Amino acid sequence: MKTVNLDWLLAGAALAALGTVRRILAVRARRPTDPEAIERERREHVNRVGRIVEGKILDVVVEDAERPPPAPSMPLAAAMPGKRRWIVYSYLISGVTYQTAQEVSSFTIGAGPAVGRVASVKYDPANPSSSILVAEDWSGLP
DSSP: OOOOOHHHHHHHHHHHHHHHHHHHHHHHHHSOOSHHHHHHHHHHHHHHHOEEEEEEEEEEEEEEOOOOOOOTTSSSOOSSTTEEEEEEEEEEETTEEEEEEEEOTTSOOTTOOOTTOEEEEEEETTEEEEEESEETTEEOOO
């Protein structure tokens, strides 16, 4: 049976550990830290892989808030500058009712959704609690 030099084994383990640390740091560096960028990526993911189900608009909440205007690169202009608008909605998947809200301040959605109206909801089949009513290039609002 051959014996392996312990120095070479330790050197190989150290190189493997450095490679792993490098990969972890590279992945972290690519992730956005801006909450709006994280939310945009979530909407894009749900829009790409999502399934559509019928939902119901429960409430529309408008709150005064100091909020910077959306970036000019966003495809849709802010509907109400200086205000934050949330749509509270519910939907049913496999006998489970989900109730959530989506901030829609950065989207132009016309006259606005009416409480009690039916809307299309896109949800992630791998995580049904992750859903959207509107995205950059899709809207389930009537």
